[in-house]
Amino acid sequence: MGNFFEDFFMGQEIVHPLPRTISEGDVSLYIAFTGSRFALHSSDIVAKELGYEKRPIDDILMFHLTFGKSVQDISLNAIANLGYAEIRFPTSVYVGDTVSMSSTVIGLKENSNGKSGVVYVHSIGKNQRDEEVLNFKRWVMVHKRDTQTLSKISEIPSFKEATPILEKINIPKIDEVNTDATGGKFFFEDYEVGERLNHPEGITIDNSDHTLATKLYQNNAKVHFNDHMMKSSPMGQRLMYGGIIISIARAISFNGLQNAQWVYAINSGAHCNPTYAGDTIYAYTEILEKLEHSREDIGLLRLRTIAVKNQASSEIEQPKDEEGKYLKNVVLDLDYTVIIPKKKTGK
Template identity: 85%
Template sequence: MGQKIVHPLPRTISEGDVSLYIAFTGSRFALHSSNEVAKEFGYEKRPIDDVLMFHMTFGKSVQDISLNAIANLGYAEISFPTPVYVGDTVSMTSTVIGLKENSNGKSGVVYVHSIGVNQNNEEVLNFKRWVMVHKKDKKTLTGIKEVPTFSETTPILDEINIPKIECVDTNATGGEFFFEDYEKGERLNHPEGITIDDSDHTLATKLYQNNAKVHFNDHMMKSTPMGQRLMYGGIIISMARAISFNGLQNAQWIYAINSGSHCNPTYAGDTIYAYTEIIDTIDHKREDIGLLRLRTIAVKNQKSEEILNPKDEDGKYLKNVVLDLDYTVIIPKNKTKK
């Protein structure tokens, strides 16, 4: 408890990283695709996709936290305080905030609070996550059970670090819907499905320098009950975000990820579908933007409209549900519509 880890390998973001991310995910959000759209939104140039920044920064922590993990279990309180651009260098530190031994005595859960900064020491990423890892001494029970508590949602600040939006060209963004067009309780069934290939996953995870063995070492994983490599859970987050474009085209910014659960494993060859529920519409004192609290459910090998509830009568996730993501996005108001 309290151990602080300075993760090695700061990473400078390149144009190639951005292009590869689009190639791996098919992400289509205009702000991250076009310098011209970014300039219309008040930026000097386009910021990189928030989820790409998460992966590039998060990847620094893997070798120290989850290299030998059994499973990456979840996230909470993820915030994106400062935009990141091509040419910025990101690095990360983590502090252990919780430890819980599993009842079998063979493994336990480690909780960490990680902070990513750019080359100017400005905070670009702040999150908490928990992973299940093996114990060295499987014969001795420690009884340790120090589990942190997490906020249900990330607080919405009065000052949000994006430029004032004067005008949104819907021909460029591809979407007609703005903050006022969404209603609490509404459900969006995103029609596309994306099949994950081993090549996509392997190259993407290498791009993020995420060297967790369960994602790379097929020889090792063949001897496990799973019999094959696991897809990195962050890949599923990226896929779900890319799929959500159809219906949320103008939600260009992720303000926060409130919580996330990887509900079941995903393997090469699985096809990901997703639907999104509008948990809440959050007005803001700024006249140009509002926020939507969303819950995106990703499912494998089953169309999203076939899932009425991601959990069964006992409260357990259905076997085809692979991600339950609670997050908040920023979206322009109707007054900015061109």
Template identity: 80%
Template structure:
């Protein structure tokens, strides 16, 4: 019997299958510093212990998207090692904060399978839950990934596709401390919950070019060993002709770029849905714009929520794009991410 783990192919998955992923990860200060180095993220809550204490934390929590990557990476060996592409996400929630020194781990359940008509691949749908060392849930999400089949001659014709909620429900208890004060000089932004209106569009001016070293090292940081991101020798023989960038890096870049205009929206409450619309490669420059879909008041007096749609664009200024889709209903070729997510933002009453 071979001792080598070659990863799971489409036919290795079954509905209801439960997978305990290996490699629990203890979060370090180095992880936080490297994440800033790779993304340029500037949210003050994740940069300063002083700001975190003024808000009400004992120390700064790590960036929610960094926590997503570190926890998500646990699932790659079992779910997407033989992936063609990670296709999308839904119902991602961040129930509890994670701090330096915490250890995160993950389990997944297969909730859907759909064999593609070409018989060479299929889509696997999973529900994954991340917990910390105390068993407290820190991440809960569903995703779907296209995976190679090992035997193209055998067709199962399985077609079990789950349904997803349009948005993550807003709970009464949000695990954010009562906000003491927001120093707008420290956060870099003067706008609060009451300043945003549904239908508003923010064209973020910054663009970030992602080099080979950036996406290679970032993916290694997350221990995401999917072949399409690492094996340049293999990928040169594919129609892509080069390595595919991990889609989570594009999410990080879009979130980092969105800082300009959303400086005080420092918490990601949920990711309602996300689509990787077109591939991204080394050398591409990422831009983004954000639409305010909904303003959601909360019974707490110190915070509200904004439901956002951030569109990431490669190699094109977002001011040149009125809609991410063309007249045929398909995404334009330069649209690489369509992310529907909800953030927590303080109300004006918290201004220092």
């Protein structure tokens, strides 16, 4: 039946079942669902030119396949996945690797209506060599089993504004970037803090897309796959898994950020409004920071990508209204850091 809010306790450690071996089919289906075009994850030739033996899988795909392990224990009875913080991708993952996950409860807050509560967890994903491949915190609103009894628990963890940049970054030294292959001419030096990129593409998500994607990630949260149950809910239909919106926003950002092949970290993320089948997603990206590193071949860009449904992103000046509330068409506010080569590597 899954865990309800009362089943969680502070410091609880959960080892999630169902390790997942990643296949070429996972990679191909991810492109089918999102249209992602980053060359590093599409071409073994480009990957070898960038110093890899073969192409690593897309960081966000790895997030989904690993994250999915935690759903049956953490968010099977979720009302909504609310947000993320301090997501790190320490080690590249490849086809043939097996990923697994464990989580620790780091916060609990019962809602004042007594019907639900928010569960905060710190989750760690590892590969078959026990190397850490994913480290993140998230919070999810979960139904209570007993709505009459109040615990009044309110232990909310604090989060860092941005994931720290480590001295060692686990990607090969970049000698040369073939811009004809990556599809982009812009490097670290070409971007300016405060610059806004209005990505022109819109992607409409069908029921078949999000249903198959959620099953691919073995994400069995009821709100995503049980249409019979959701028809009697206030939403009236299945809620799309927020991670799919992250993937599509990242895919859309390719136009303007073609050489930002690596996601170093997700600093924070908020799912601002629900997304349903038939919605069309647009996005824009703001450059928040330019971060130098001791490595001479790369720099890092801290980005804020805003995803909007059923409205061109160029029509939105700010994601929030004068009262600080998200506009109804804004579905994602993602603060993340990417690695991008410097001009000296361009060809």
